[in-house]
Amino acid sequence: MSSATLESPIATPLPATPGSLLAVRALRKRYRSGDKLLEVLRGVDFDLAPGEFVSVIGQSGSGKSTLLHLMGLLDGADSGSVHLAGRRIDDLPGRERDRLRNTAIGMVFQAYHLLPELTALENVLAPLMVRHGVWAWFHERGEARRRATDLLERFGLGERLHHKPRQLSGGEMQRVAIARALVGGPRLLLADEPTGNLDAESGAGILDVLTALNRSEGLSIVLVTHDASIARRADRIVRLAAGRVETA
16 A cells, blocks of 8 residues: 555544544554554544443554554544544543543553552552642542552452562552452443453453443443453454454
């Protein structure tokens, strides 16, 4: 495909489907590699209903993580749009996008991204400290600590509250990361290969946690994976191929 084709105008994306919690429309994303433009996403359309658990599956390098990062406002598309509860969010000012990531969208990654100098409890509290700021945190820290402790206890980590990441197993670190993603009460959880660094038993435990959250709390989840057996744990599977999402 020539550069001229890649640079050609794209039609204005359609609005989000009424009733969708998350909707992306005509998302395109390119990366430059030397003198070439690599088009990773070629007009992706995707809808997630409230309370739905969807797996996105595809070959390595198919753009699964790119799509998730665009949904989570960690990166920007070249064209297209992202909507949350009917509101377009990808074109918001940076500060407002940051606020949404802190309040409405939780993210879990393969690599955990825990702060090594903090305990499990402190890692979970970190997003709330950022949200409230110094003065408000002084008044909110008691309730926040109770909320974080409850989550960690629910995930079987009541005995690990004051352990640092180096003292935890991979499965325990991922459960801390999930608790951190949920402590702010998001409506949507985006999980990028959350079992990729875990053994089969620990990975199954993480999937059990996500399934339970979806079933009992109605948490909407998009999980990216390359493993078909993991993908089958979701309500619905979509496949990313040739830069587009198709029903599997």
